[in-house]
Amino acid sequence: MLGLLGSTLDRGTAGPRRWEHWRPSVALCQHEDLVVSRFELLFAEPHASLAATVRDDIRHVSPETEVRLHVDATTDPWDFESVYAHLHDFARAYPFDPEAEDYLVHITTGSHVAQICLFLLTESRHIPGCLVQTSPPRRTRAIEPGGYQVIDLDLSKYDRIATRFAKDELDERTMLTSGIGTRNAAFEGLVTMLDRVATRSAAPMLLLGPTGAGKSRMARRVYDLKKARRLVRGPFVEVNCATIRGDAAMSALFGHVRGAFTGALRDRPGLLRSANEGVLFLDEIAELGLDEQAMLLRALEEKRFLPLGGDREASSDFQLIGGTNRDLSQAVREGRFRDDLLARINLWTFRLPGLVDRREDIAPNLAYELEQFRQRTGTAVTFSTEARRLFLEFAEGPDAPWPGNFRDLNAVVTRLATLAPGGRITVDQVAAEIATLRALWRESWAGHTRDGLIDLVVPAGTAVTLDRFDRAQLEDVLTVCRSAPSLSAAGRVLFDRSRARKQSVNDADRLRKYLARFGLDWHELKASV
Template identity: 55%
Template sequence: MKPIHVITFLGTQLDSGNGAGRWEKWRPTVALTQHEDMEVARLDLLLTGPSHRALAERVRADIGTVSPATEVVLHELAVDDPWDFDVVYTQLFDWARAQAFDTEAAQYWAHITTGTHVAQICLFLLTESRVLPGVLCQTSPPKRQREGAAGAYTLIDLDLSRYDAIAQRHAADQRDAVAFLKSGIATRNARFNALIDEVERVAVRSTAPVLFVGPTGAGKSFLARRMHELKKSRHQINGAFVEVNCATLRGDGAASTLFGHKRGAFTGAATDRPGLLRAADGGLLFLDEIGELGADEQAMLLMAIEDKRFYPLGSDREVTSDFQLVAGTNRDLRAEVAAGRFREDLFSRINLWTYELPGLAGRPEDIEPNVDYLLTRHAQASRRAARFNVEARRAYLRFAQSGEALWRGNFRDLYASVTRLATLAEGGRITEPLVVAEIKRLRWMWTRDSAVAAPGARASGGSPGAMAVDAASVDLADFYDEAALEQIDLFDRVQLQGVIAVCQRSRTLSDAGRQLYQASRAQRAALNDSDRLRKYLAKFNLSWDRVSTR
């Protein structure tokens, strides 16, 4: 067996005593060296001040009497108040770091019976964190005191992996947390399940920014909210969940919404506004479509993430907010950085934990459990259960899991589809005719989404609600003077009018991009419609802000 090295604080009360009578009492430090079944090779005796030097020397001499083979080394720590946690911990930590521990040559015991409760806690914490590389040792007096009685000792190994029952409990706790993040949905896609497993570990162990990348409707917002709820249930966070879609922020309103403003900071700023970053203090801030933020907002956000402080608009006084950031985007931010549209330092800061959420079409095996989950949710909300009959369920899943089902809106499309079926189900039964009608509706919807007609013509299909691109309503003279307009070919003018018309009827750059490039999306591995549209407009010296506000 390896030699035993004990680390212990001197017990100014328990270890004290003078004269022959001291041997009639149980003194923990001396008693630890009196056990016949083990021998202490070295004992590091820690003192919290010079006033205890005489007692320490007495203890060392007594140990030499009962265990001559034990080397006792005294260490005086600069501790004025042994009940000051900060001082005791710092002194003990620095002492431990200065030691040349050799776990191959010796085994180390941290004796936690003597010293103040603060000293015992510090020994525990440093052993648990492996700064002191050993096990805890707890001693107790004998049931009946007699001269030379050693009492008992117990070793506690803080390596939890050594305890099967504890390891099983931690594993079960982790499984519960993963199930919580997935709302109990028994997803089957191996890639997605592995992703959620890691997100769970990061959620409960880290406060660093997390970035979710994926198409619209892939569940970025949902997963961010579940992360907040999980952390709150573990008492790791006590603030609110604050969500904002950055694609909806424009001009001064963007900075004001996020960082707040002082009254009079800009036209219309009639009162002070705290901003969403301050609302998220102590909680979790979810910035969806973070790639849509302007350059100024990106710089301000970087400061807020790194320093937990920022200036509201119009204020010369900093405010603070300690929040965890979760960001979402459907863009490739690496490409945005390369193009100079997204700050490289901000991307580096939020790119510590990046997860790409697959779209629903890439997880066909997960459609069935999600359908069952949505039916359960609908029943709870409406107090009216709905179920597929066998033929209807088979027909719906066959289509939903096929390549024909595009699920461009991902879970939003699936939610809408299941809601329609459950609402129309007579007697709570979803029948095959209902499924056939729903499949037709989905086909029509996805066909409509991919059909943006040529300028001046109606969208193809003639389906109810099909939209026309009214290019004639766009006057290019609003954007160019006569000389500049003459430099644009007639072909490009007609096409540009149609593009601007789509932009003017769309809420966001991403929305316009999806409409304009919908037909070719299925053939592309990387989807960045907004970037394609931005580059198209830039070719004609236009920007989204300019064409969307006309």
């Protein structure tokens, strides 16, 4: 048993008449069905005499109980910080052995602050035991021990609580996915981890993934979740860093004072101050200049920054979420991104997969986009059975690379729904849309520079892991494949030196195996050309 001496309740009254009163610490050792082998009793030094009396009385009613007295150095029993610190230190130093002993924590005595601290230490498992609450007998003057109740704080043992927690967690994950069910196990795992981090941490987060993968929407959902849990009080502030440069970036982010530059006619607070006690989402964070990166780093570490042209610091306490489709480690190596800033924001990093890596989620997202269209326009549109089957057969198949990811899908649904006769999307519409998409993607492929080919055809989860050497080599291979009429022809161009030294050559097989390393297939590749 661990407990605090009750300076009033444990005193009872002076002399032998104390036995006529209920004293919680003594009564706890009088129950026949609760044998206390050891009682660790903490007391304030001014009450040393009372502690000795309680110890002797416990020995009298329960000779098998060893009472150990510990002086509690807390000077103010209502100072939460001090009380918690002393009890925490005691718990950390105590040689608990849960395999050999059971522990109970008595929370009837002591100040309310001390009781709260004991609860917290037991709930966090710093004290590996259960709580025990005692109550006096019904008769006012009696020597009966009264009652006691053991409270186990392991919530997993309570079915209704566990069910409620499971439902809360499901509701939170549903919030993060905008209510769209996912059938992709990897994305489901990502959302589960994102839910845990969002509700337990205020540290910066990074959302990586290709353009159109939903980074902006996910950042907004993280904010909505934190707001629902009352973890933030401020607003959600979003800015696309690719749209601001130079003084405009400094002013937009950190604010400026009047006269800081031509056209600065009045003070501007800046987005960092607007996001105080909320969430700041910096989309395309890799596009920030090095000067802005340095100021952002200081704002994250010290919660303070200097507005443009100002001589007085401003302050803001916000959570940062950064989004990018760039390889930030590569940007650091090229000198375009600060390594200290990356180290600061790279604590929680989530890679959102592109649509091609979540083909099984196209169907539920299709329904979501139709509902969004209805909310925007007031018009309900549906697919005919055959039209939906035809569209999903194409959309979920290898012929659809979806380079724009969910933005492409949104555009498709908008076109189909807008032109649907009588609110019903037909097979002819879908067939025409598929032809349009193939033409658009073919033009997109042909117009891509070498640097963009990988992001167009390689799954996002693979592309972001490529070393610079592999990326450069693969870009050259894709450039050759784009213009070659066949797999063998591309192989002959790529292996024209080494094939001369081989007695038996199979250029097509060599190239096929090389592409497979990156999740690419020749026929799928050429289908988009």
